[in-house]
Amino acid sequence: xxxxxxxxxxxxxxxxxxxxxxxxxxxxxxxxxxxxxxxxxxxxxxxxxxxxxxxxxxxxxxxxxxxxxxxxxxxxxxxxxxxxxxxxxxxxxxxxxxxxxxxxxxxxxxxxxxxxxxxxxxxxxxxxxxxxxxxxxxxxxxxxxxxxxxxxxxxxxxxxxxxxxxxxxxxxxxxxxxxxxxxxxxxxxxxxxxxxxxxxxxxxxxxxxxxxxxxxxxxxxxxxxxxxxxxxxxxxxxxxxxxxxxxxxxxxxxxxxxxxxxxxxxxxxxxxxxxxxxxxxxxxxxxxxxxxxxxxxxxxxxxxxxxxxxxxxxxxxxxxxxxxxxxxxxxxxxxxxxxxxxxxxxxxxxxxxxxxxxxxxxxxxxxxxxxxxxxxxxxxxxxxxxxxxxxxxxxxxxxxxxxxxxxxxxxxxxxxxxxxxxxxxxxxxxxxxxxxxxxxxxxxxxxxxxxxxxxxxxxxxxxxxxxxxxxxxxxxxx
Amino acid sequence: xxxxxxxxxxxxxxxxxxxxxxxxxxxxxxxxxxxxxxxxxxxxxxxxxxxxxxxxxxxxxxxxxxxxxxxxxxxxxxxxxxxxxxxxxxxxxxxxxxxxxxxxxxxxxxxxxxxxxxxxxxxxxxxxxxxxxxxxxxxxxxxxxxxxxxxxxxxxxxxxxxxxxxxxxxxxxxxxxxxxxxxxxxxxxxxxxxxxxxxxxxxxxxxxxxxxxxxxxxxxxxxxxxxxxxxxxxxxxxxxxxxxxxxxxxxxxxxxxxxxxxxxxxxxxxxxxxxxxxxxxxxxxxxxxxxxxxxxxxxxxxxxxxxxxxxxxxxxxxxxxxxxxxxxxxxxxxxxxxxxxxxxxxxxxxxxxxxxxxxxxxxxxxxxxxxxxxxxxxxxxxxxxxxxxxxxxxxxxxxxxxxxxxxxxxxxxxxxxxxxxxxxxxxxxxxxxxxxxxxxxxxxxxxxxxxxxxxxxxxxxxxxxxxxxxxxxxxxxx
Numbered sequence: 001x002x003x004x005x006x007x008x009x010x011x012x013x014x015x016x017x018x019x020x021x022x023x024x025x026x027x028x029x030x031x032x033x034x035x036x037x038x039x040x041x042x043x044x045x046x047x048x049x050x051x052x053x054x055x056x057x058x059x060x061x062x063x064x065x066x067x068x069x070x071x072x073x074x075x076x077x078x079x080x081x082x083x084x085x086x087x088x089x090x091x092x093x094x095x096x097x098x099x100x101x102x103x104x105x106x107x108x109x110x111x112x113x114x115x116x117x118x119x120x121x122x123x124x125x126x127x128x129x130x131x132x133x134x135x136x137x138x139x140x141x142x143x144x145x146x147x148x149x150x151x152x153x154x155x156x157x158x159x160x161x162x163x164x165x166x167x168x169x170x171x172x173x174x175x176x177x178x179x180x181x182x183x184x185x186x187x188x189x190x191x192x193x194x195x196x197x198x199x200x201x202x203x204x205x206x207x208x209x210x211x212x213x214x215x216x217x218x219x220x221x222x223x224x225x226x227x228x229x230x231x232x233x234x235x236x237x238x239x240x241x242x243x244x245x246x247x248x249x250x251x252x253x254x255x256x257x258x259x260x261x262x263x264x265x266x267x268x269x270x271x272x273x274x275x276x277x278x279x280x281x282x283x284x285x286x287x288x289x290x291x292x293x294x295x296x297x298x299x300x301x302x303x304x305x306x307x308x309x310x311x312x313x314x315x316x317x318x319x320x321x322x323x324x325x326x327x328x329x330x331x332x333x334x335x336x337x338x339x340x341x342x343x344x345x346x347x348x349x350x351x352x353x354x355x356x357x358x359x360x361x362x363x364x365x366x367x368x369x370x371x372x373x374x375x376x377x378x379x380x381x382x383x384x385x386x387x388x389x390x391x392x393x394x395x396x397x398x399x400x401x402x403x404x405x406x407x408x409x410x411x412x413x414x415x416x417x418x419x420x421x422x423x424x425x426x427x428x429x430x431x432x433x434x435x436x437x438x439x440x441x442x443x444x445x446x447x448x449x450x451x452x453x454x455x456x457x458x459x460x461x462x463x464x465x466x467x468x469x470x471x472x473x474x475x476x477x478x
Numbered sequence: 479x480x481x482x483x484x485x486x487x488x489x490x491x492x493x494x495x496x497x498x499x500x501x502x503x504x505x506x507x508x509x510x511x512x513x514x515x516x517x518x519x520x521x522x523x524x525x526x527x528x529x530x531x532x533x534x535x536x537x538x539x540x541x542x543x544x545x546x547x548x549x550x551x552x553x554x555x556x557x558x559x560x561x562x563x564x565x566x567x568x569x570x571x572x573x574x575x576x577x578x579x580x581x582x583x584x585x586x587x588x589x590x591x592x593x594x595x596x597x598x599x600x601x602x603x604x605x606x607x608x609x610x611x612x613x614x615x616x617x618x619x620x621x622x623x624x625x626x627x628x629x630x631x632x633x634x635x636x637x638x639x640x641x642x643x644x645x646x647x648x649x650x651x652x653x654x655x656x657x658x659x660x661x662x663x664x665x666x667x668x669x670x671x672x673x674x675x676x677x678x679x680x681x682x683x684x685x686x687x688x689x690x691x692x693x694x695x696x697x698x699x700x701x702x703x704x705x706x707x708x709x710x711x712x713x714x715x716x717x718x719x720x721x722x723x724x725x726x727x728x729x730x731x732x733x734x735x736x737x738x739x740x741x742x743x744x745x746x747x748x749x750x751x752x753x754x755x756x757x758x759x760x761x762x763x764x765x766x767x768x769x770x771x772x773x774x775x776x777x778x779x780x781x782x783x784x785x786x787x788x789x790x791x792x793x794x795x796x797x798x799x800x801x802x803x804x805x806x807x808x809x810x811x812x813x814x815x816x817x818x819x820x821x822x823x824x825x826x827x828x829x830x831x832x833x834x835x836x837x838x839x840x841x842x843x844x845x846x847x848x849x850x851x852x853x854x855x856x857x858x859x860x861x862x863x864x865x866x867x868x869x870x871x872x873x874x875x876x877x878x879x880x881x882x883x884x885x886x887x888x889x890x891x892x893x894x895x896x897x898x899x900x901x902x903x904x905x906x907x908x909x910x911x912x913x914x915x916x917x918x919x920x921x922x923x924x925x926x927x928x929x930x931x932x933x934x935x936x937x938x939x940x941x942x943x944x945x946x947x948x949x950x951x952x953x954x955x956x
Contacts, residue, residue: 025874103834108824108825109824110821133787147871148871148872149871149872149907149908161788162788163786163787163788163789163791164786164788164868165785165786165787165788165789165833165866165868166786166788166789166792168867168868168871169789169867169902172867172907173907175907176907214788216788216791240792242788242791242792242795243791243795244795244799245794245795245797245798245799246798247794247795247797247798247803247804247805247828247829248791248792248794248795248798250794250806250827251784251787251790251791251793251794251827251829251831252791254787254825254827254831255787255788255790255791255831256787263799279795279796279799279934280792280796280932280933280934281792282932282934306729307643308641308642308643308644309611309641309643309729309732309733309734310639310640310641310642310643310644310692310694310720310733311641311643311644311647312729312733313641313694313720313721313726313729313730313733314644314718314720314726314758314759315729316723316725316726316728316729317720317721317722317723317725317726317757318757318758319723319725320723320724320725320726321722321723321741321757325725326725327725328728343588346586346587346588347586347732349728349729349732350725351725351729353729353732353733355643356581388643389646389647389650390642390643390646393625393626393627393646394626394627396503424647429627429650429651429653429654430627431909431912431913434909434912435909454758454760455758456757456758456760
């Protein structure tokens with residue numbers, strides 16, 4: 001029998017065995033089982049531990065051979081030297097996928113031979129290996145997970161990563177800003193299932209509309225190039241390459257045993273394939289969010305709302321230093337603002353500085369009307385709103401802050417043009433302020449709006465969004 | 479009588495009058511008074527309002543002329559057209575500084591003439607003007623403030639800014655990371671007291687060891703160049719230039735009436751003067767923090783602790799792509815690690831990946847010892863520790879997180895070499911996680927340690943710190 005290439009089936013198991021399951025909360029064999037139970041995994045769970053007894057209320061099997069039924073998916077948290085025997089046992093139970101949390105294999109000098117041996121045995125036994133040295137699969141549809149704090153709702157973003165730590169960073173930050181995942185796959189050393197398999201699978205996966213990836217090294221560079229190109233034609237791919245520097249490459253070698261090649265080669269590869277290259281997990285989340293949430297901009301002109309004079313200046317500088325343009329208001333908008341505000345209209349420019357409108361005695365309704373004039377005008381292709389926090393100097397000001405946020409949400413919702421809102425939850429120094437901004441953010445993403453934690457990051461996202469579509473147009477012409 | 483050039487005296491008033499004081503909490507004339515009372519301003523407070531009566535428990539004077547005594551410092555929250563009369567009245571009361579919250583002056587077409595007229599009247603009356611169109615002075619030593627949420631303790635960082643919004647951003651973020659201010663001066667249109675006066679004053683101010691500045695335009699470019707150069711020789715200057723782009727320049731014009739010149743000119747000016755140029759308020763805070771807190775690095779080698787395999791790779795990439803170097807461990811460190819950890823020592827590299835040490839059964843004491851070996855070795859000039867958050871998947875893991883943070887603090891405290899710690903409070907999606915990280919951060923800065931909210935920002939800070947001292951060395955040679 002040939003090992004299955006149907007990763008969709010492999011990542012949607014009806015039964016999972018945890019080999020090396022443990023009653024000790026400090027052990028990963030406990031955590032895997034605990035998380036699957038708590039998260040509500042919908043299939044059968046079989047803990048395996050030589051001591052038998054019960055673990056977290058489930059009967060533990062003393063040996064893998066004792067399992068009462070075939071099992072789709074096996075998580076290994078046992079030492080590497082026990083793997084050859086485990087794979088033989090797995091074959092007898094019709095196991096399709098063995099996920100190896102087990103490490104100390106290809107990423108170490110002494111484990112390289114054993115890793116190759118294991119892969120060979122698994123191939124002969126028609127079992128696919130995920131890892132070794134990986135955390136496995138988060139699939140919110142079937143409630144398979146390796147992390148308890150992640151959302152239970154499924155979405156359409158896929159993230160594949162040779163680093164599990166990066167998945168934690170990315171999913172927390174993305175989830176908080178409204179992104180949900182079709183699956184997250186931590187694939188470690190990629191000794192069997194690798195970046196090529198995963199891209200091919202995700203390119204066809206109907207639950208996935210965008211692919212984010214963290215890759216340290218390649219098993220088959222030429223094939224990868226082809227597959228990346230084909231995949232990126234079907235779906236946006238946002239890629240963080242690990243090991244772009246000498247010390248970074250040394251670190252990939254001891255992390256996943258990956259030999260990474262130079263940054264220049266990768267940069268041109270990604271450019272050729274129309275892949276969105278990022279330099280950090282923050283940027284990976286920022287750009288995945290932008291490309292996932294926002295429609296294609298029809299030009300480079302930004303209509304902006306700033307929160308104060310200096311912040312409006314910074315907003316403009318951040319955008320225009322990245323190739324975007326904040327045009328002055330066209331006469332037809334100016335005349336309407338004049339009608340609305342009389343002589344105070346001279347203060348209203350792009351970016352609109354809300355701090356000069358409010359003290360002049362004007363209210364939210366003027367801000368709303370001006371914002372509407374911008375979004376309806378064909379000269380403005382994108383929108384950047386700075387929610388500010390000047391108004392959040394004390395808890396009494398929270399209602400006013402939410403009122404203004406409500407106006408922004410109302411105008412920006414379902415707009416058909418890219419619009420992003422900058423909130424500053426992240427750096428909030430007090431709990432009440434953090435809560436106020438968190439609430440505003442939740443309301444934003446419930447309304448489908450896209451939030452960024454700072455002006456530089458918002459401007460970068462809009463600028464790279466434009467670049468992504470330009471690159472795509474160029475690639476499809478050439 | 480000549481108007482006073484002694485800004486130290488001007489910014490440390492014994493009495494403050496608020497003209498346009500109001501009982502309406504929505505008005506700035508209320509907020510100024512309320513904030514000064516709540517913050518505990520130590521001098522006398524005189525509200526002035528034509529209606530008289532009591533405001534916030536203090537007797538309000540119907541006219542400025544009615545004030546029972548001379549007054550040092552006057553805050554104006556009245557319309558611009560009433561200013562000429564106010565200045566005449568101020569002269570009679572021996573006022574030294576008039577701070578104009580009042581706006582609609584030089585930053586508007588119709589207000590330019592009036593602004594010039596006011597400055598002339600003030601000069602004739604020997605009164606200095608701060609603003610117009612500014613929030614004024616925060617001086618924690620005398621409890622003068624224009625913001626209630628800021629720290630009451632004084633420090634040695636000065637921030638001068640043509641934007642009050644930027645002061646709010648900067649002080650919150652800096653304060654949360656342990657910086658405290660000698661003073662923050664929002665100086666708006668800079669019609670009288672300008673960036674030159676303020677730099678000269680701060681260069682001599684014994685309470686100030688580092689100067690951060692946000693400047694939109696210059697009144698006297700050549701003189702500014704000289705003063706900036708002299709000041710930067712005495713104390714580090716971190717400078718954000720507003721209006722680096724066409725739309726940014728349009729925005730400075732309507733914000734503070736500032737004519738800003740091009741980015742290229744400014745860049746070379748700042749480089750020549752040894753000024754730390756930044757492109758955002760985040761970076762202004764990040765670099766002020768680094769230069770304020772950290773000693774001069776003796777080289778470019780970074781010893782690092784990563785939080786997981788992928789994060790260690792990213793840490794290395796972030797540093798080395800910015801010109802820093804993460805050298806491999808020298809033999810004398812390797813041999814000690816070997817003694818400590820036996821065959822597992824092969825996993826320990828620079829960056830040290832804590833996630834491979836812990837699962838191997840090793841504890842915090844090994845991490846501590848390895849970190850100590852690095853900090854004691856002359857080959858390592860700087861240290862970057864990623865506290866990570868992988869371990870914060872559930873509240874039960876908080877004690878373990880704090881234990882590890884404690885180890886980092888203990889080793890890094892009072893080190894004599896630059897050391898920074900990355901925490902990720904900002905993006906924490908849940909309150910318990912936010913609280914845990916906030917607590918860890920507070921403990922860090924109480925111990926004098928320097929925290930950054932992400933790997934890119936930490937690496938940027940260390941790299942720019944090296945650049946700052948290199949630049950200084952070059953400038954003093956030439």
